[in-house]
Amino acid sequence: MSDHHDGHDHDHDPIARRNALRAEALESLLIERGIVDPALIDAVVARFEQDIGPLNGSKLVARAWIDPEFRTRLIADPWAAAEELALATGPERTPIVVLENTAATHNVVVCTLCSCYPSSLLGLPPTWYKSPPYRSRVVREPRAVLREMGLDLPADTEVRVWDSSAEVRYMILPARPAGTDGWSEDRLATLVTRDALIGVARPEVSARG
């Protein structure tokens, strides 16, 4: 129903085939006319395939969990905090607001009008984030959507849905899960998934540790 034509089953899906053919035709025309440089396309693709991803967010969160002063700096200026950890980021420094999730308040982020996301810090968003089911539903029935995605929130947790409708971007700072006392920063970072940075999951220590 939604966005599942993105390139799957290329040879048999006429829409994927048309997208591929026309993208290739467009690129060759724009190169001929001097509008785009293929080497710069390569560079942007490499940036997102190799350099920038959710691991940036995992590292920021793990440091914030073990260092309260860093946590304050992260909330005050996420880009300066990213520089402090020497993270690879894109040049587009869209303002980012860091939202803290607690037992009392659970924040979750969406962009109903397109798919705005803090890409220069966290990489490109997943397909589900860009899909009509998520964009249409999470502003109306966030608990139901989160439950379907595997996160069953207690009834007394307030849910705040953030529709990023302008040029401000949002990143979740999840709560540190119980059972992680004494963990190293690197090990803590492994608990922080991309889904937790969007607010559709919470970091958890599995039963087997």
Place this chain on the structure above:
Amino acid sequence: MHGIHDLGGMHGFGSVAKEPDEPVFHARWESRVLGMVYQVVGYGWANIDAFRHGIERTPPVDYLTLGYYGRWRASLERILVERGVLAPGDVAARAAGATVPATPLPASPTAVEYGFERRLDAPPRFRVGDAVRARVTSAAGHTRLPRYVAGRRGVVASMHAAYVFPDTNAHGRGEDPQYLYNVRFGAAELWGAGAEPGMSLRIDLFEPYLEPVA
């Protein structure tokens, strides 16, 4: 505009499908489209608001079936034809292996420095805590005021800086910077008596989208 892109609150799209270990791109063409958009927007052939408006003008059935990068591709084609970089039919002809005559190009635009925050001398109209109503509009152009908040009452929760106003910038009518507010809306105000309990919405709205509530 009241387009298919304005999805907030709609029914009927089913459940959210997560893909385990999803790759960054599902096909090479998706990555090429992303790289082209970064340059076309970065070099000023179209600003980000015009590009978004190009996506919004994808016919509704195509919008829902082309996929995310397919919509980007369609918007790129649409905008570059409108800018005179491509003639209508050029992309289809090249894709079919036909000869595409050279087009005399329009003058190169000036590359724009990235960033949308602007300084305004005039003071903001609203303050944190003010009761506001999101305006009802049926303008056909680009806007970042979604249907599901239009006409609803909320409260200014926090202030951002002033930013380039997408509603004018998308249409070549200048940046016309406006203050941006984060506004809180209650569940029942948006969704009525059957709203999900214990939820609220926060959304960033430009000053012209808001009117005071007495």
